[in-house]
Every structure is written in structure tokens, then in C-alpha cells.
Amino acid sequence: xxxxxxxxxxxxxxxxxxxxxxxxxxxxxxxxxxxxxxxxxxxxxxxxxxxxxxxxxxxxxxxxxxxxxxxxxxxxxxxxxxxxxxxxxxxxxxxxxxxxxxxxxxxxxxxxxxxxxxxxxxxxxxxxxxxxxxxxxxxxxxxxxxxxxxxxxxxxxxxxxxxxxxxxxxxxxxxxxxxxxxxxxxxxxxxxxxxxxxxxxxxxxxxxxxxxxxxxxxxxxxxxxxxxxxxxxxxxxxxxxxxxxxxxxxxxxxxxxxxxxxxxxxxxxxxxxxxxxxxxxxxxxxxxxxxxxxxxxxxxxxxxxxxxxxxxxxxxxxxxxxxxxxxxxxxxxxxxxxxxxxxxxxxxxxxxxxxxxxxxxxxxxxxxxxxxxxxxxxxxxxxxxxxxxxxxxxxxxxxxxxxxxxxxxxxxxxx
Numbered sequence: 001x002x003x004x005x006x007x008x009x010x011x012x013x014x015x016x017x018x019x020x021x022x023x024x025x026x027x028x029x030x031x032x033x034x035x036x037x038x039x040x041x042x043x044x045x046x047x048x049x050x051x052x053x054x055x056x057x058x059x060x061x062x063x064x065x066x067x068x069x070x071x072x073x074x075x076x077x078x079x080x081x082x083x084x085x086x087x088x089x090x091x092x093x094x095x096x097x098x099x100x101x102x103x104x105x106x107x108x109x110x111x112x113x114x115x116x117x118x119x120x121x122x123x124x125x126x127x128x129x130x131x132x133x134x135x136x137x138x139x140x141x142x143x144x145x146x147x148x149x150x151x152x153x154x155x156x157x158x159x160x161x162x163x164x165x166x167x168x169x170x171x172x173x174x175x176x177x178x179x180x181x182x183x184x185x186x187x188x189x190x191x192x193x194x195x196x197x198x199x200x201x202x203x204x205x206x207x208x209x210x211x212x213x214x215x216x217x218x219x220x221x222x223x224x225x226x227x228x229x230x231x232x233x234x235x236x237x238x239x240x241x242x243x244x245x246x247x248x249x250x251x252x253x254x255x256x257x258x259x260x261x262x263x264x265x266x267x268x269x270x271x272x273x274x275x276x277x278x279x280x281x282x283x284x285x286x287x288x289x290x291x292x293x294x295x296x297x298x299x300x301x302x303x304x305x306x307x308x309x310x311x312x313x314x315x316x317x318x319x320x321x322x323x324x325x326x327x328x329x330x331x332x333x334x335x336x337x338x339x340x341x342x343x344x345x346x347x348x349x350x351x352x353x354x355x356x357x358x359x360x361x362x363x364x365x366x367x368x369x370x371x372x373x374x375x376x377x378x379x380x381x382x383x384x385x386x387x388x389x390x391x392x393x394x395x396x397x398x399x400x401x402x403x404x405x406x407x408x409x410x411x412x413x414x415x
Contacts, residue, residue: 038104038142039102040101040104040140040142041103042101043100043138046138047078047093047137048079048093050393050394050395053347053395054347056346056347057372057395057410057411058411059373059411060357060397060409061375061408061409061411062375062406063095063097064407065097065404065406065407066085066092066404066405067085067086067403068404069086070084070109070111070112070121071111071113071405072111072305073307073391073400074389074405075113075114075119075391076094076114076391076392076393077114077117077118077119077137079093079394080093080137080138081093081393082114084109084111084112084119084121086108087106087107087109087123088103088104088109089102089109089112089119091137091140094393094394094407095396100140101139102140103133103135103142105133107123107131109121109122109123109124110122110123110129111154111156111165113156113158113163115158115163115176117137118134118176119135120135120156120163120174121135122150122156127147127148128150128151128154129150129152129165130149130150131145131147132148132165132174134176144176145178146179150170151167151168151169152167153167153168154167157208159208159210162174162175162181162208164206164208166205166206167185168203169186169202170184170186170187170203171203171213171215172184181232181233181234182230182234182237183237183238183240184230184240187238197242198217198226198228200219201217201218202217202218203215203217204216204218204258205258205259205260206260207261207262207263207268207269207306209232209263209265210232211231211265212266212268213229213231213263214227214228214229214263215227215228215230216259216260222254223247223254224249224256225254225255225272226245227245227246227248227258227283228242228244228245229245229263229268229283230242230243231243243287244285245287248281250272250279250281255272255273255274257273257274258271258272258273259272259304261280261304261306261316262306262314262316264327264328264329266285267282267283267284267329268283269281269325270283271295271299271301271304271318272301273299273301273302277295278295278300278318279292279295280323280325280332281293282329282331291331293332295318296318296320296335296337298318298319299318299320300318300319303317303319304317305317305341305386305389306342307342307343307389308342308344308391310344310345311327311345311363312326312327312328313325313327313333313364317341317342317386317387319386320338321335321337321339322339322342322343323335323336333366334365335366336352336361336368338354339352339354339386340354340384340385340388341353341386341388342387342389343390344390344391344392346392346397348363349361349362349369350362350363351392353374353386353390355384357371357372357373357374358371358397359371374399374408376399379402379404395409396409
């Protein structure tokens with residue numbers, strides 16, 4: 001009969017070392033995890049519900065403001081207005097500005113947007129703008145998360161069902177569960193050797209729709225800026241499906257300064273500046289130019305600010321004027337000079353920021369019916385120079401003025 005095995009002192013020492021190693025590894029994981037460095041306070045009550053707006057106010061007055069440097073336009077989900085600044089994302093009561101919920105990490109924010117009923121926040125770590133968190137806009141509770149190796153700066157675009165993250169060397173799109181559906185540009189560990197159709201490029205700007213993503217980039221060996229259009233729904237997220245690509249030019253001269261402003265159907269609209277001035281160029285599905293429309297003097301491709309789609313039009317700001325495009329054909333519908341930013345819809349009209357306030361504008365024809373006075377003197381010269389990016393939450397008008405979000409409420413008429 002064999003004698004039972006007995007553990008030796010060496011066995012016990014090995015077990016102790018293994019247990020200690022596991023404990024240390026667990027502590028390291030916990031210490032470096034997002035959860036340890038997170039301070040999250042969920043909402044105590046459901047979000048207020050804005051009532052439908054049937055008319056426009058005679059005057060507006062400031063009711064609250066908050067720092068908002070990580071967003072580039074007002075973020076609204078129902079009755080919650082979301083701001084993102086420093087390392088904190090905060091959900092506010094749209095009327096009072098009172099904090100409904102907050103979410104804060106121990107690292108700085110890169111960018112934030114609103115989509116899928118959530119705030120989507122991107123944080124900067126040692127791997128660039130790599131940590132992405134979705135926060136339910138009603139409850140403030142954390143939802144899906146993702147992590148990837150990204151660039152050090154990032155801009156977020158939203159369309160019907162995706163968020164597209166635009167860096168300086170790569171682009172990603174995420175669906176509502178933050179699973180990646182598109183990867184374009186620099187890839188550190190490519191699954192496909194030819195996955196990047198134009199390696200070594202620097203991305204200038206991008207626009208996205210539910211079916212296409214248009215990218216403007218400067219690539220080695222190209223004479224000027226290149227426009228590449230890819231599908232937003234490829235069969236393989238790591239294999240971009242390029243629909244068309246070419247270096248842009250006017251009369252044989254390559255363009256170097258451009259900004260893509262919109263994608264609609266099979267068309268892409270680009271604002272470009274050359275020696276003759278600034279123009280809007282529309283390209284078809286094969287990236288062949290369909291039209292060229294000169295823009296007024298003072299327009300600059302490097303100052304473009306694009307607004308959200310407002311019914312039948314898409315508006316953008318050229319640095320001096322607001323331009324409205326037909327949302328289907330991307331043709332210019334109208335132009336308004338001496339403005340401060342793009343427009344936003346409210347009560348079947350378009351509100352366009354001007355130095356005097358907000359011009360109440362016909363959406364389709366650009367006719368100005370009247371101006372709602374807005375006092376921006378608290379922001380000094382910056383509040384008068386733009387860009388001012390407006391939005392709405394019920395009858396509250398929001399203005400993104402640089403790194404500050406300002407909420408304006410209707411002011412009762414004086415008796």
C-alpha cells in the first residue's frame with residue numbers, strides 16, 4: 001500500500017507565493033481600474049419632462065450656466081442637459097441647472113456627446129483618448145464601456161444609431177452597446193495587412209451619416225487634401241469598405257485647406273479654401289465633383305462649425321455667416337451674413353445666433369421674421385465673436401459659448 005503524499009515546507013511556501021502573487025495582481029487590477037477612480041452619484045428622481053413648444057418667446061434671459069469644455073454643442077436628452085468639463089460629466093435639470101447626477105473619473109475628458117439616450121464620455125489615459133463610458137441620461141447610472149488605443153485628441157460625431165470618434169490618425173464608429181463597427185486609419189495590430197488603404201495619413205475632419213463616413217486627410221505623396229468615403233456598415237469592422245477616394249482640386253490646382261460638413265445619401269459636401277476664396281463643393285458617390293458654389297468673402301474652411309440637422313436643412317457657420325444646405329441634395333438653400341454660429345430648430349422656425357440675439361428664421365427660405373434679444377455681455381468679446389452653438393430643451397434655449405454652456409429661459413413681458 002502506497003503511503004499518502006505529504007506536503008513539504010517547500011510546497012507550503014510555493015502556495016503562499018502563488019497566493020500573494022494573485023492578491024498583488026488583483027490589487028493592481030483594482031488600483032488601475034476605472035471603477036476605483038470613479039465617483040458616480042446617480043439621480044434621486046426621474047428626469048423632468050419638457051412640454052411641447054408651440055410659440056417663440058419675445059425675450060430670453062439667462063437662468064443658469066455651467067463649464068462645458070469637452071462638448072462642442074449643447075447635449076440634451078429629454079429633460080436632462082449634460083455638461084462635460086475637466087473630469088466630470090454632469091446631468092442637469094434643464095430648467096434650473098440643478099445637478100441630477102454626476103460621473104467623475106480621475107483622468108481628464110477628451111470629448112463627450114449624447115446618443116442612444118446616454119451621455120457618451122471619452123477619457124484620456126496613457127493610451128490616448130481610450131476609455132469610453134456610456135451613462136444613462138435619466139438615471140445617471142453607468143452603462144456600456146470600451147477601451148482601445150486612440151489618439152490624444154478626439155471629436156465625436158453622432159448620427160441615427162452610431163457615434164463616430166474622429167482622431168488625428170484613426171476613426172472608429174460604435175453602436176449603442178459601444179461595440180466597434182468601423183475602424184479606419186492607423187491600426188497598431190492590424191488583422192488585415194492591407195486594412196489601412198492610405199497609411200501614414202493625418203485626418204483633418206470627417207462627417208457621418210447612417211450609411212457613409214466621409215474623411216478629409218493629408219497623406220504622404222499626395223499633392224493636397226484627400227477625400228475618402230467609406231461605408232458605415234462594413235462586413236468586417238477592421239476592413240474599411242472604400243466607396244471612393246481622390247485628391248481634391250479646383251482647375252487643376254490641389255486644395256490644401258478643407259472641411260467636410262455633411263454626408264447625405266450618396267453626396268458629400270466640403271468647404272474648401274484656395275487662392276480665389278472659399279467655396280462649397282459637392283461630390284457624388286464616386287467622389288466626382290457635382291457642383292461648386294462660391295461662399296461670401298470672410299468664409300474660411302478652418303473655422304467651420306456644423307450644426308445639427310434641422311428638419312429639411314443642415315446649417316453650418318463659415319466664421320462670418322450661416323449657410324443652410326438642403327439636407328437631401330446638399331445644395332445651398334440660403335445664406336445669412338454677420339452671424340455667430342449655426343442654427344437650431346424651435347417651434348417650426350430656426351434660431352440663428354447674431355450679435356443682437358437669436359434671429360427667428362424661416363427654415364426653408366432663410367427669411368428673418370424678428371430677433372429675440374439675448375444679452376451676452378457677461379462673456380465679454382468672446383460672446384460677440386462666436387462661435388455660438390445653440391440648442392433647445394423644451395422652452396429653454398441653450399448656447400454653447402466656447403467652454404461654457406448658458407441656459408436661457410423666456411422672460412415675461414413687462415407690464
